Amino acid sequence: MSDSPDVLSLREGRFARFEAVSWWRQERLRSARVLVIGAGALGNEVLKNLALLGVGQVAVADQDHVELSNLSRSVLYRETDEGKPKAECAARAMESIHAGTQITPLVGNVLADLGLGWFRWADVVVGALDNREARVFVNSACARTGRPWVDGGIEVLQGIVRGFFPPQTACYECTMSQVDWDLIQKRRSCTMLARRALAERGTPTTPTTASVIGGMQAQEVIKLLHGMEALTGRGFFFDGAYHQSYAMNYPVHPDCPWHEPAAEIMTMEAWGGSTPLREIAAEAERRLGGLDALDLSRELVEAMECAPCGTQTAVWRAAEHVSEEQLVCPACGGACAPRLVHSLPGGSPLLERTVSGLGLPVWDILYARHGEQVLGFELAADSPFATNSLSPSSPVNP
Incomplete structure (x- = not known):
């Protein structure tokens, strides 16, 4: 012992x-x-x-x-x-x-x-x-x-x-x-x-x-x-x-748009920044029976326009990433204003672009709309997490 x-x-x-x-x-x-x-x-x-x-x-x-x-x-x-x-x-x-x-x-x-x-x-x-x-x-x-x-x-x-x-x-x-x-x-x-x-x-x-x-x-x-x-x-x-x-x-405001049930979101593990928007549109049309538009998660600057001289310069990025040079007209030196876009119609030629080519961030969600039907696509290929930990956890209760 x-x-x-x-x-x-x-x-x-x-x-x-x-x-x-x-x-x-x-x-x-x-x-x-x-x-x-x-x-x-x-x-x-x-x-x-x-x-x-x-x-x-x-x-x-x-x-x-x-x-x-x-x-x-x-x-x-x-x-x-x-x-x-x-x-x-x-x-x-x-x-x-x-x-x-x-x-x-x-x-x-x-x-x-x-x-x-x-x-x-x-x-x-x-x-x-x-x-x-x-x-x-x-x-x-x-x-x-x-x-x-x-x-x-x-x-x-x-x-x-x-x-x-x-x-x-x-x-x-x-x-x-x-x-x-x-x-x-x-x-x-x-x-x-x-x-x-x-x-x-x-x-x-x-x-x-x-x-x-x-x-x-x-x-x-x-x-x-x-x-x-x-x-x-x-x-x-x-x-x-x-x-x-x-x-x-705080009471719910009767005109607030955020009090309908959220749209279903599908996790698309093969889709990311390099995915052509046309591919996403085709899948949305198949699932919804048609496609009116792809709604973006945020407004993007399609182009900068100069009102005095009419010059337009393509941008395709968020307003926060427009450079100082792009704010000034290259033709006349005047101040340019942004032309914003937040949705792409089903037949838009812009669907030939990729997700990142449109200016959207990685791991974003696009929403397909047809009539009253809305379906979200989570572009998960660029997520920093492994596939087995990608799916969201169970929502908490209020």
């Missing part, structure tokens, strides 16, 4: 304090997929919390690079990160917090570069955004793919958290006033140079408010993943100055 007495180990597991909660299912978090859009001050707090919670798969999308002014408000960045993509720096920092979380950084603009396949992949989407146009796009993407999303916004000592799960609940567009729509329309009517200047203006924030709102957003993710009652169709306003915080309910 050994002379050494048996030693009882009192060492707790990494998530022991979570698992002590009666309803907690750590395995559900370990298998979860969360898409976070925005890696600024608010996104940093959300991402930090997701890593601490042990969420299994996280994708983070942001187009910006770390600046010195970010360091006072963003917990995941360091001085050595200055000039590097935020999404990549945030991913590295998350891995240092919890190596068990698989993080995918997506460096790009949500309006131009984020295919709808990413939304369908996720169980929950978190928005850490600072402009209405991006929120409108995220809202439409979540409605089309049947995913709940948690929106957050901060300014100085105030913040708001809102949850949306259309068509079951009110969505972001239901909360928008006529003033909101007028501001979006005013922004869209500006020249593209003016729009870019507006986009570069930052919102004044503090790390304390970001911590509060980001923590609440992560908490809503926990509740959604556990099937608990969550902040869907509702919001919570945080007043850090006077602590006169309050909750609110």
